[in-house]
Amino acid sequence: MITIRLWHNDNGNISGFAVEGHAGYAAKGQDIVCAAVSAITQAALLGLTEHVGLNPEVEITEGYLSCILMPGSEENPAAQAILVTLALALHDIATQYPDRVRFKEVES
Secondary structure (H helix, E strand, C coil): CEEEEEEECCCCCEEEEEEEECCCCCCCCCCHHHHHHHHHHHHHHHHHHHHCCCCCEEEEECCEEEEECCCCHHHCHHHHHHHHHHHHHHHHHHHHCCCCEEEEEEEC
């Protein structure tokens, strides 16, 4: 199962996310659920770093990706547009594959 955690600050802005696990929907290299989650999270990370120019705290290991914005960065409108889009896409995948993806929103 993939577990997605999305953190919000006191203002309701998204301050970071973490994705952990594997969907187990199909064999490695053929798992469309893992591929979709991976593509969305990596695209968001690229948008935050390359397009917006932020330097979030990032950790990537096998089956794990986390991205935490530096204090104050979560107030950036472009960063929020990317992160809200990430949240919408991942929530949609979790809705379509509830036995494969768990989506949690947490106050930080």
